[in-house]
Amino acid sequence: MLYQRIKQTLFSSVPRLCALCGLPLASGEYDWCGTCLSYFQPTPRCTRCGLQMPFSTPQCGRCLKSPPLWNHLYCLGDYAYPLTQMIHQIKYGRQFWHIDSLAALLAKSIPSPAPLLLPVPMHWQRYLHRGFNQSTLLTHSLSRHLGVACQTRLLQRIRSTPPQEGLHKTERENNLMQAFTLRSLPPVRHVAIVDDVVTTGSTVSQLCQLLLEVGVEYIDIYCLCRTPEYHNQ
Template sequence: MSLMFSAILRALPLRCQLCHHRLDQHQYPWCKSCHANLPRPPRCLHCGLPTPYEMESCGRCLTSPPLWNRLSCVSSYTFPYDKLLHRFKYQGHYWLAPSLAKLLATEIDQPAPVLLPVPMHWQRHWRRGFNHSNVLARHLARQLQVQYEPNVLKRDRATRQQQGLNRQSRLSNLNNAFSIKGVMPEHVALVDDIVTTGTTLNQLCRLLRGHGVKHIDVYCVCRTPPPAD
């Protein structure tokens, strides 16, 4: 966030993005009342998908567990989070990152000592202008007071968008797409804005496990059920 924008933001009266009531600067993007009334379904603490009640591992995880150990998220990709993330990711509203990071930080009890943003290929980074996962991870690291490493994971190959691909296509689409640099601690967390199928994260987890990482968390703003194959 630029110094000029920070000055403008401090000067303007902030308003809740839902009820439009005036806010103090520590409440953005919505007021405490609206935040308290947003739906928060219970979830499986392993995969992060909604469950009838909070549990360590759901039936899906018992039969086909993801390669990470624990997922922390704010909500599903529904209103109002979908609108907020769309502006952040596709409309260049990178100044929303501190607020998104603050929302996510409240869901993390024992943070990993190192945060790794999901990498973006340089071609997509050039077209979009910034890596949203990178920006989110940087602000989340500040909130959690942990280390942030943006250059450890690299996307070596430009891949098709995962959305719309079936399971087999998603897997083959990511073959040899990532590399890793440096020595890893035993506990890290991968940071992304939205997790749907988890295919990308599982590929990164395989890479990290091969480099000695024993415990992998996933931190995301939204976790939403994958489409049926």
């Protein structure tokens, strides 16, 4: 509530600019100008794995043959411009104001949100170095826009691992073995794991396995970007 009042006060006292191009917003535009908003138009995807498809489908051929551990994946788009630029600005430029704008867009694409959101946890050593967990910040914003609860400490990363960037799928899976644990049991059977980028799905798969083992029955993945399959080879 206080956040929204502060935001409204700032908007009324300074010119409103597009979060992407920086040009003034027209009357009725919010966060994005009409031109930049077109970058975030939905594209046909497999609802299960989240990969882009020629047409929308509940499950692609790969998911029918070897389904992921989660049930649905919702994202804003592929790991490409302008999302790559904005995520880089958040993670390395500390431009945290982008998170709420992106969360608002992502929330619109989720028809039946999970009652509980869980961010992908960060190891404490990485957290001390960076000072924040972008997945936790995104979870808080999504929780507000979707009107559901979140628990940011239920999942815990107990082993510090090398960065996943540059690793192939098998290397990513091996890198994350026994890296996570549960601090407590989830109070519901339907949860959503929140992250900024899903690449091969290795990280969220490890978390799904933990949750399924303690009785969670339905798991969604909410992320800003889904890396195209050709990048995952």
